[in-house]
Amino acid sequence: MTREALYERLNAVFQDVFDDEDITVNDATTSADIEDWDSLEHINLVSAVEKEFGVKFTMGQVVTMKNVGEMVDIILAAIG
């Protein structure tokens, strides 16, 4: 999957979880950029992303991800 195609699906997940159709994310997006993205919603987000791409993040990955770009790197590495 290309990075662009992945982002298209990822945007849809963000839009669902935060119930806001205007959200688009990029490599530099962090929780500070999305109003409802607090530690509690983060759980749902991670879970929904895992489901969407059929991947499972390890604890180590979840705690060290700095921005959306790093999440995308991990997904791409997992699904090729």
Place this chain on the structure above:
Amino acid sequence: MRELEYPFDSEYILKKAKSIKKALLADGSNRMPKKIAVLGGSTTHDIIKVLELFLLHYGIEPSFYESEYAQYWQDAMFDNEELLAFAPDIIYIHTSNRNIVEYPVAADSAADVEDLLDKSYEHFRVMWDKLRETYHCPVIQNNFEYPYYRLLGNKEASDIHGRISFLNRLNEKFYGYARENANFYINDIQYLSACYGLDRWGDPFYWHMYKYALCLPAIPDLSFNVANIIKSIYGKNKKALVLDLDNTLWGGIVGDDGVENLEIGQETSMGQVFSEFQTYIKQQKDIGIMLNVSSKNEEENALAGLQHPDGTLKPEDFVIIKANWEPKSKNVADIATELNIMQDALVFVDDNPAEREIIRTGLNGVAVPEIGSPEQYIRVLDRSGYFEVTNLSEDDKNRSDMYKANLERKKQQESFGDYKEYLKSLEMQGTIKPFEPMYMARIAQLTNKSNQFNLTTKRYTQAEIEQAAADDSVITLYGKLEDKFGDNGVVSVVIGHKEENALHMDLWLMSCRVLKRDMEFAMMDTLVAACKAAGITEIKGYYYPTAKNKMVEKFYELQGFALESADEQGNTVWRYPIPENYENKNQVIMVNA
């Protein structure tokens, strides 16, 4: 909402929670507001979020109090002004094996383990007692799920030092408390986690990352289970099944294949599946679910199928059997009318997806499970929680017989020209007395279930009913009615409180199963007598209109009350100065004989 019916897509619910909530709130339905305190021993955020959805789906609009992280015990035990001000209707205690502070260790003696068990139990028991004294409301308590690892392997279950042994024994103590205390309900997460798969349920990722005691995707299963208990407490269980016959209760089509070729009984695998299903349905009847049939068949063939020697269900197990060629939507609607229950109290079970769709779209509120293939029928019906049992009263066990007796009465009524003669022929015997301990559960159940013949639609928990009964300034009456066809059980409830020399009616309700039997007049006669004995000279009646109680709009007028005031919402206040020489209105029921 389809998305919230079992079997649901948990990932979808979690992901779409916000938009599902919006859609539910925008559907214009009228919901019962309830205040729910969730006292957690671990994170509860998403549990509450999803619980809200299921409750909205069940017609309950919840507001929540959520304890600070893992503060369940402190919140319950110490002065808590916020919780007191919140005044919960229900308290849910979400604890798990992560909240066990101390387990037995290998060096412990049997007496040490026993002490530890008592200590662990007491920690919870004192909290439950405290909550009961302070809040007088139902409490829902998780039992303990198994840990995700076994230090002693298989020995964990039998050795007193094993955690599995310890948790099982602790759970048994919880159940003992539940047996001894009304209004205390176990939320069985041991069963839930087993169904879900313990490895996934107990995934330590979610504990160490977020302090969730279960994995996130299992939360809808947990919240659904809690919602089922809550809706059952508030009388929102279903009451009756409407079952198809061909390929639902047996394999094959009786009209085409003939009775002798139906698959039912122990001869074939499919026959066994249908036998097990029939046995399950028969057990539903034993706990008070009314069984009915809607089948496209000649009646003769339908009855022949139900007489199959290997079948567990027989024609007499059903209250109403509709076997004809009318559309099922008509038959199902007629069944609701004849049973005198709302359509939304029915569950429609049919193997044919087209019939299911007709009922789902054509009839308001009838539950229509996607029952899957025959070997899945039991699981789907069972897990859907339609008939979640919170109180099993004697009435529940006899319900089918009571409704059948009602249909017999109707037949007899048709053979009488004069209605009063008919009523006399029923040889009715009433018991009308202040609330008594053995009926508290049934009385509370009635206040939550009765919608039509209900003047104020005030809902009471069992604890509130018990408080009313113990209060000297409150007059309470329950009415029980028997006749020659059977015992209807407790069917009417009246509660009023004294202010100076007037009695203000907080509640007056009657079950529709005894409409037009003059029971309401017998209640009035006894109420007047009780007022006179208490020195009360006037009764004040209140009628608050709802979508369902139009039938009692003029009730107080009929009883001889005078209208005192009315507001623009249609709320009316009535007064009845008790005459010196009150004449009893009821002449057909022998009361307290």
